[in-house]
Amino acid sequence: MFEVREKSVILENGNEIPLVGFGTWPMKGDECYHAIRKAIENGYRHFDTAFHYQNEDAVGRAINDAIEEKKLTRSDFFVTSKLADHHKMPGTPTKMIDHQLEKLGLEYIDLYLIHSPWSLVPTEDLLSMEKKKDASGKLEMIDTPLTETWRELEKAIKSLGVSNFSSSQISDILKICKHRPQMNQVECHPLFPQDELLHFCHEEKINLTAYSPLGGVSREIAETKTKNFEFMKNETILKIAAELEKDPAQVLLKFQVRRGIIVIPKSANDERQKSNKDLFSFDFSKEQLAELESMNGGKEGRGWTEERVSHSKYFPW
């Protein structure tokens, strides 16, 4: 199975995931809690979190409170979380699933992703966000094979996926897996549309989720780039938005969902949360689509270059 419906996708394993989800990074604590409560009121049911975001407690609290107060049930929600880069030593992934479930206060996670293919070395305290660095200040790496992490995870969770993986890294998993990867979550926007990876994943019945779909690449990274990641000021996006009488963000998000790509925009703002979900009553003309496709910036279009981990044996790009 793998079916794109109007507002959701049926994953290969039969689970239904809303096409428009809600990104929770970099919010934490009460800010995150209130943004999610608002998002639930605004109709969001799919939430993206991770150990790395240090907000799983707030995400779970918001969902559980909404279930209690709003007559919703756990099965109304789709929650994605992720295995952190410094939790890959054999035996650790299983422990972390238990820890993350406890933080979330949920009985299950709908989709659990390996956050990145590279693996970092933790300090003595596994729960700390500190990672070991060598004498020159470089992050230390371990070379746990991705296939070993996958085998351990699939004993504990049946709905698994990856993030920031290349097609060849996914192929390695496909050779050994009992439970196939359901998702690859990657950076995706008109400057970096991921056409080849999308083709590969859809052929393999693996879905793609677009992170930073609004160009929410961190400012420090964006400033080192020659391309402009400020899509809300981009001439092409503004022109198409004006023609359609939509917001620039709606143009960016529609560009993905019409390709069957799931989006997880983050917004703490009520109005922006509402408009980011309102994507299903308009479409682009052929000309508009061609203009959006012509924004493809090739390799330079990637915002998250992750140079800090480029010395990893498993660096994907």
Ligand SMILES: NC(=O)C1=CN([C@@H]2O[C@H](COP(=O)(O)OP(=O)(O)OC[C@H]3O[C@@H](n4cnc5c(N)ncnc54)[C@H](OP(=O)(O)O)[C@@H]3O)[C@@H](O)[C@H]2O)C=CC1
């Ligand atoms: N797997 C991975 O490695 C990664 C995953 N992610 C996930 O993807 C999610 C989304 O990516 P992210 O990088 O946050 O970036 P986004 O592309 O979602 O952009 C978020 C930014 O856009 C603003 N924004 C939201 N809606 C609008 C709108 N309608 N008009 C104008 N501005 C708007 C937000 O501000 P405001 O809140 O004020 O509206 C925020 O500053 C993350 O939250 C996280 O869950 C992100 C990076 C890496």
Ligand SMILES: O=C1CO[C@H](CO)[C@@H](O)[C@@H]1O
């Ligand atoms: O998901 C993510 C959000 O932000 C992080 C930066 O601190 C990224 O490294 C990460 O992949």
